[in-house]
Amino acid sequence: MGVIPKAPAPGPDCVIAQGWADYTGQHHAIWRTLFERQSRLLPGRACPEYLAGLRALGVAADGIPDFERLSDILERATGWRIVAVPGLVPDDIFFRHLAARRFPATNWIRRPEQMYYLQEPDVFHDIFGHVPILMDPVFADYLQAYGRGGLKALALGALSKLARLYWYTVEFGLIATGDGLRIYGSGIVSSHGETVYCLDSPVPKRIAFDLMRIMRTAYRIDDFQEGYFVIDDFAQLFDATRPDFTAYYRALEGMDDIRPGDVVAGDCMIDRAGRRIAP
Numbered sequence: 001m002g003v004i005p006k007a008p009a010p011g012p013d014c015v016i017a018q019g020w021a022d023y024t025g026q027h028h029a030i031w032r033t034l035f036e037r038q039s040r041l042l043p044g045r046a047c048p049e050y051l052a053g054l055r056a057l058g059v060a061a062d063g064i065p066d067f068e069r070l071s072d073i074l075e076r077a078t079g080w081r082i083v084a085v086p087g088l089v090p091d092d093i094f095f096r097h098l099a100a101r102r103f104p105a106t107n108w109i110r111r112p113e114q115m116y117y118l119q120e121p122d123v124f125h126d127i128f129g130h131v132p133i134l135m136d137p138v139f140a141d142y143l144q145a146y147g148r149g150g151l152k153a154l155a156l157g158a159l160s161k162l163a164r165l166y167w168y169t170v171e172f173g174l175i176a177t178g179d180g181l182r183i184y185g186s187g188i189v190s191s192h193g194e195t196v197y198c199l200d201s202p203v204p205k206r207i208a209f210d211l212m213r214i215m216r217t218a219y220r221i222d223d224f225q226e227g228y229f230v231i232d233d234f235a236q237l238f239d240a241t242r243p244d245f246t247a248y249y250r251a252l253e254g255m256d257d258i259r260p261g262d263v264v265a266g267d268c269m270i271d272r273a274g275r276r277i278a279p
Contacts (some may be wrong), residue, residue: 012084013096014089014090014104015083015084015104016085016086016107018022018035018084018107018210020067023063023064028138030109030111030124031123031246032062034115035060035128037192041192041195045183046195047182047183047214049133049135049136049184049205050087050132052135053134053135054128056073056135057073057074057132059128059132064123065125065127067105067107068092068102070082070127070131073137078135078137079140080103080134080261082102082103082127083104084104084105084107085104085105085107086106091150092252094153095147095148098143098144099144099147101140101150103126103130104122104132105126106122106126106231107123108123109124116192118222125186129187129189129190131188132149133184138234138237138238139237141236142187145242146165146241148218149241149245150162152245153249158249160254162245165211168214168229169185169209169217169229170186171186172185172194172198172219173185173230174199174229174231175230177209177232177274181199181206181273181274183195183198188227192227193224193261194224197224198225198228199272200272202272204227205261205262206229206269206270206272207230207263207269208270209229209240210266211240211248212251213266215248216252216255216256216258218258220260226260227262228244259267
């Protein structure tokens with residue numbers, strides 16, 4: 001479903017005009033349906049930082065937001081801006097955007113038959129899922145650090161390992177709070193089914209955050225996650241990205257990958273109330 005037919009070709013950084021005026025009533029109606037469905041579900045499930053960011057940005061059900069308006073609010077809060085891109089962008093460009101505190105968001109929205117599952121991120125996933133948590137200063141710094149680390153991982157040929165950190169935190173991360181487990185990962189908060197599954201189902205494993213464990217763990221993109229990693233707070237994420245990863249990548253070369261959903265020696269399991277389970 002193209003939404004910017006008159007937009008010029010993207011430049012070297014893949015940035016395009018959002019083409020907000022070209023969205024149709026149907027595009028806005030799809031956004032409204034998705035927004036209303038998720039916003040009813042997330043209180044008591046999404047972390048407070050995400051919900052506060054959603055409110056502060058003024059993202060609402062009335063239609064697809066204007067990136068410029070959101071960027072002005074976001075920049076005042078944490079120095080980030082949103083740039084429109086036509087879809088997935090090359091890794092080096094993606095990391096350069098993050099390192100410069102620019103979040104690349106797709107400008108197209110899914111079709112009606114894709115309301116419950118979409119493999120490639122659309123504007124709802126990117127804006128509703130990713131952007132509200134960027135209003136949190138610590139998480140905002142973490143994502144910038146990840147972008148810088150991604151550029152280094154590319155140079156070292158270690159991107160496949162670092163990509164797992166993004167997957168299990170930015171996309172599918174859980175956080176332990178005083179009120180129990182909560183969601184902060186964008187792939188969950190933008191998914192109706194996984195929002196319920198990740199917290200309520202007895203099936204997936206929930207494991208305390210461990211950087212090296214995560215970078216050894218494979219993942220699937222075609223189903224709900226078989227395992228989630230749980231952080232204590234966003235400072236834990238930011239602190240984990242401070243060291244130089246070169247030594248980590250060397251160590252990982254001698255380690256076998258772990259299959260999604262497997263539990264291995266040393267794992268600290270988390271129950272659905274956010275409590276650590278004694279081994």
